[in-house]
Amino acid sequence: MYVFRNDQFPFILMVILTLAAIIFFWSIMDMVLLGASLAIVILPVHHYLSRHVRPVFSAILVTAGVICASGIFAYCTLAILSSNATTLAGIFSTIGTWLNSASTQPEIFGFPLKTSLISLLNTGNAIFLDYRATLIDDLTFIAFKAFIFFFTLSILLYHGEELKKKIMDRLPSAVSQYVNRLSSVTVDTLYAIYIVQIAIAVLTFFISLPVFYLLGYGNIVFYSFLAALCELVPVMGASVAFLLVGAYALAIGDLRGVLILFVLGYIAVSCLPEIFIRPVIVGKRVRINPVLMFIGIIGGLLTMKLAGFVLGPVIVVLLITSYRMYIKDRQIPADITVLGE
Secondary structure, eight states: OOOOOGGGHHHHHHHHHHHHHHHHTHHHHHHHHHHHHHHHHTHHHHHHHHTTSOHHHHHHHHHHHHHHHHHHHHHHHHHHHHHTHHHHHHHHHHHHHHHHOTTTSGGGGTOOOHHHHHHHHHHHHHHHTSHHHHHHHTHHHHHHHHHHHHHHHHHHHHHHHHHHHHHHHHSOHHHHHHHHHHHHHHHHHHHHHHHHHHHHHHHHHHHHHHHHHHHTOSOHHHHHHHHHHHHHSTTTOHHHHHHHHHHHHHHTTOHHHHHHIIIIIIIIIIIHIIIIIHHHHHHHHHTOOHHHHHHHHHHHHHHHHHHHHHHHHHHHHHHHHHHHHHHHHHTOOTTSOOTTO
């Protein structure tokens, strides 16, 4: 039986305190997790720059690059939303009038959803139309979470590998072997998550163009951009854009438009990539059954919001990989089916 050495108690205490900190600071842990996951993904860039400059400057340069890229993306997004504010205002106003009308409100048809729908409409209005006021109201919290994200990114770029080595040195040899084998599949999973997320957002933009062309409301590029933007944000998805424009089509009595947005937009453009493309591509990278990958992605989003977008698939992959390693190490006969294969 393995007995902990005295010099390992500080490590055990650190683990306990780390878990306590995660629970206590859970409201900002999403930024820590996202910063850590992004640091793992872009670590090769840091390694490349470290060959030419000191590691500390490399970490600063990479972090500054991410900050600049994020700033440019945020500026372009806000500029596009601002230039199309009239279109968005018309959509929200029309839907609001339709919900409050005595002849069209949902209660007439037996659906007591008016309060919930108005709440969702107000949330959408705050995000897409009144974003300036929303940003100002939550500026302190947003700035703090952004600081946590970029601070985590820079620290782990610079000290991540050193910290990993120190932790691995403190682990029992049997445990460290398992951790090393799991770390590679974790990196593969994170690469797949980020690359596929960006790829599907770009794909959403292009396959949305013909849908909004058939819709006939004009502003084809803007609506397609809105769908891609929503798809890029894990907790939203392109379905938000199609449901918003679909509600507008219903409010103006355009049943043809509702049908187009539901069948071609919501089902074909929004749902099918989430159900088939993302789980299949991510699962193929890490050799996990796409159904299990789908459960990890959706389950993570539903239970842990933004952090779950990364944690959900990673946890599923680690569980399946751990099970496979256990089966292999125990030398289970080959005719027994391995979960997920």
